[in-house]
Amino acid sequence: MAGADIMAGEAFEKFADLERYLFEEVSPRFESTRRISAFDFFCIVIWKANRAKSRIAARLLAPAHGHDDLDCAVSALCADLTKAASPRDRLQALLVKWKFLLPMASAILTVLYPTEFTVYDVRVCEMLGDFSYLKNRTRFDGVWEDYSAYVARVRSEAPHLSFLRDKDRYLWGKSFAQDLRAEIANRVHEGRGPDLAPSEENA
Numbered sequence: 001m002a003g004a005d006i007m008a009g010e011a012f013e014k015f016a017d018l019e020r021y022l023f024e025e026v027s028p029r030f031e032s033t034r035r036i037s038a039f040d041f042f043c044i045v046i047w048k049a050n051r052a053k054s055r056i057a058a059r060l061l062a063p064a065h066g067h068d069d070l071d072c073a074v075s076a077l078c079a080d081l082t083k084a085a086s087p088r089d090r091l092q093a094l095l096v097k098w099k100f101l102l103p104m105a106s107a108i109l110t111v112l113y114p115t116e117f118t119v120y121d122v123r124v125c126e127m128l129g130d131f132s133y134l135k136n137r138t139r140f141d142g143v144w145e146d147y148s149a150y151v152a153r154v155r156s157e158a159p160h161l162s163f164l165r166d167k168d169r170y171l172w173g174k175s176f177a178q179d180l181r182a183e184i185a186n187r188v189h190e191g192r193g194p195d196l197a198p199s200e201e202n203a
Helices: 002-007 012-016 018-033 038-060 070-083 087-097 102-112 122-128 132-136 140-156 164-189
Strands: none
Touching (some): 018 038, 087 102, 087 140, 122 132, 122 140, 132 140
8 A cells, every 4th residue: 555655644735725835845846856756747737737637648658758657757857957058948848859838838947947937828928918929939949039038028027026936926816807807897787797606606
């Protein structure tokens, strides 16, 4: 019952706040060891896009990489990131070698290198009024040039906040709040309340 032994006494409640777990535990762990487990890697994937788990696993286990299990594949990916000489090389490793798309690649790098990267996200693009085209770029040189400009723009926002990650949260949260308020206003104007899931109607 090795699995039971590994899980005994674990503080499972920490996984209820996945972002906090990633930035308070996984990020410092990677900084000190330059490795993360497949479990922690897929916590990042789920945090960014839960529906992408199977596609990401398939990319990690693609025959070209030569790995039979996800732990070995994640270890090799971390080794590639550690060997990379610059942020540009780290992003290139994920986009070109491992065939990730920019939103997921940037999420992985944001957790592992939070002072260098920020998540490429459609909500943040809306708040910046730019960069929505970036997800369609195919040449890496162009992707890196425009992603670097995207990161610089995020850094320039919310001057009351010091950390890149907090600036990203601010922009995402602002987009979320604006969209929800607009939705509520539109529903009220139409004489209806906002749509609620059945489990939420009596909350």
